[in-house]
Amino acid sequence: MNNKEKLRNAGLRPTKQRMIIANILLNGVNRHFTAENLQNEINSSGNSMSIATIYNCLKKFRNCGLIKQVESSKETAIFDTNINQHHHFLDEETGELIDIENEEINLFKLPEIPKGYMNSGVEVLIKLKRQI
Amino acid sequence: MNNKEKLRNAGLRPTKQRMIIANILLNGVNRHFTAENLQNEINSSGNSMSIATIYNCLKKFRNCGLIKQVESSKETAIFDTNINQHHHFLDEETGELIDIENEEINLFKLPEIPKGYMNSGVEVLIKLKRQI
DNA sequence: TTTTTACTTTAAAATCGTTCTAAACTACTT
């Protein structure tokens, strides 16, 4: 499925701006990025886009499940093109995230889900320190 | 150990402001909170404190390990008085966090830690949706 | 104890990431 179809499937009009972003993000190579990272990539690809549009697109893409937003205590929002359930290493010093595929972790025992709720995803974060 | 000693042990001067915050946070009852939550508690305890001081204190407390900061994609920083390794349920709709004690989860298989790094903490987040 | 020093608090300003506004533009429908 090409990017135009992906956008249409998600219920999004394939505008020029959304296609530029889709072509950068949805090329099969997964990455973690901020809105500013993406704007820099857009600029170096010879295009340009308002930061408001970038935020609008990222929010739409996220809400449609085309990308995810990472849980992070950094002040800047971090997005992720890997939409499969997966886990992360976090280098606490640099903030760098590294994907851990779902099969690499096995959760043996899980707590009971609170009454009235259902499990909607489990994420494991392994924090890393430089070895001494 | 009383709060004054805890601050001294952490290498922090037990100032009036830090003692007010320590008395609210380090009373044995764990909680998740924002800087603004804390300022409201300070105000309702009959005290008052500059928001800059509250942020200064929280950062010092965090860096000394007296409190933790939660990994969260909310725009406002969330702190946690539970400094033991533990996990969380997250109600994605409300943002509410519920502690899961460490023993309630068993990680059977863990991936290999990247070369040059050491594991400095594992956190599991279980996202919750309202049951349909 | 007094003096000195380093650290802390504060209000206010600044900064930063993100969202809003409202006008111009564009994609889709009829």
Added chain:
DNA sequence: AAGTAGTTTAGAACGATTTTAAAGTAAAAA
């Protein structure tokens, strides 16, 4: 082609956090 609903944009606004710099306080030195 005309209508309409959705989108983009620059710039303003916003909310969270940090910085500034001056005044205050705690600990150390004398």
